[in-house]
Amino acid sequence: DIVMTQSPLSLPVAPGEPASISCRASQNLLHRTGHYSLHWYLQKPGQSPQLVIYLGLNRARGVPDRFSASASGTDFTLEISRVEAEDVGVYYCMQTLQAVTFGPGTKVDIK
Amino acid sequence: QLQLEESGPGLVKPSETLSLSCFVSNDPNGRETHYWGWIRQPPGKGLEWIGTSRSSGSTTYNPSLKSRVTISLDMPTNRFSLTLNSVTAADTAVYYCARHFEWFGDPQHFDSWGQGTLVTVSS
Numbered sequence: 001d002i003v004m005t006q007s008p009l010s011l012p013v014a015p016g017e018p019a020s021i022s023c024r025a026s027q028n029l030l031h032r033t034g035h036y037s038l039h040w041y042l043q044k045p046g047q048s049p050q051l052v053i054y055l056g057l058n059r060a061r062g063v064p065d066r067f068s069a070s071a072s073g074t075d076f077t078l079e080i081s082r083v084e085a086e087d088v089g090v091y092y093c094m095q096t097l098q099a100v101t102f103g104p105g106t107k108v109d110i111k
Numbered sequence: 112q113l114q115l116e117e118s119g120p121g122l123v124k125p126s127e128t129l130s131l132s133c134f135v136s137n138d139p140n141g142r143e144t145h146y147w148g149w150i151r152q153p154p155g156k157g158l159e160w161i162g163t164s165r166s167s168g169s170t171t172y173n174p175s176l177k178s179r180v181t182i183s184l185d186m187p188t189n190r191f192s193l194t195l196n197s198v199t200a201a202d203t204a205v206y207y208c209a210r211h212f213e214w215f216g217d218p219q220h221f222d223s224w225g226q227g228t229l230v231t232v233s234s
Contacts, residue, residue: 001174031217039220041158048207048227049150049158054220092158096219099171100148100160 002027002095004103013083014111021106023076023093029056030097036071037097040078043105044089052091053078085110113138115208115225123202123232129195133208133225136189146211146218147184149193151204152227159204161193163211163218198232205229 003026013019023038031037036056041049051060056071066081080087088110093103119131133147148163162172164182172180181194195202206228209221 031214033215035214037217037219041221043158048224049221050224051220051222054212054222055214060222090157094158094220096217099173100163100218102158102160105157 002029002098002101004093004095004101006091006093006103006106009104009106011106011108012111013080013108015085016082019080019083019087019108021078021091021093021108023078023103025074025076025095027097028073029071029076029095030073031055036076037095038071038076039094039096040069041092041094042087042089043092044086047089049092080108083108083110113210113223115210115223117206117208117225117228119206119228119230121229121231123198123230124234125199125232126197129193129198129202129230129232131193131206131208131228131230133191133193134189135191135210138189138210143186145213147182147191148209148211148218148221149182150207150209150221150224151202152207153201153204161195161206164191165213165218200232203230203232 040053043049053069070077090105114136146165149161162182164170179196184191209224211218212222
């Protein structure tokens with residue numbers, strides 16, 4: 001099984017400041033197409049998870065360009081250039097190279 | 112815009128069977144192409160994948176649940192279902208259905224989710 005870890009697990013951020021979340025997989029997540037089978041979700045309070053980044057690097061439809069991602073082998077990062085109030089919630093990474101596993105989540109809130 | 116909606120009992124007794132249905136709307140071309148999955152979230156905890164299925168018959172399950180779970184597709188009626196046998200209190204969770212986007216033949220990201228339905232296992 002591929003195990004996913006995230007850090008930090010809690011991230012208080014002041015409005016307008018940057019935020020960075022790390023996700024690490026126990027195996028390389030490179031898909032045969034050259035993309036990464038790693039995706040990011042944001043679950044806002046009381047809502048279903050919503051897709052933020054798919055295939056390692058691609059912003060989902062409607063996601064602001066202050067969100068970006070990087071990917072390499074087993075290490076993945078989600079970055080928010082300037083955090084806004086609407087960005088609070090729990091961010092999960094998820095791998096789909098072998099079955100599906102989620103990371104434990106990173107809770108982002110406003111300082 | 113694709114929409115998914117879960118339905119089913121909100122309360123199930125221990126040792127009985129949990130059955131949920133997901134209705135898919137506004138997806139005229141995707142039902143045969145993409146995969147369809149179930150994910151759950153115990154109260155206050157993280158997300159757990161349950162399983163994924165495709166109309167071609169390809170189905171995969173979380174190994175920790177495989178002995179108790181069945182996902183069935185009924186695409187002509189725009190529905191797919193989840194059955195989980197022999198439930199315990201540990202199966203209490205919000206259950207989500209979602210479209211599992213197909214990429215070069217493989218399921219990748221869940222791109223559309225239902226609103227979720229809480230199922231409590233209690234006598």
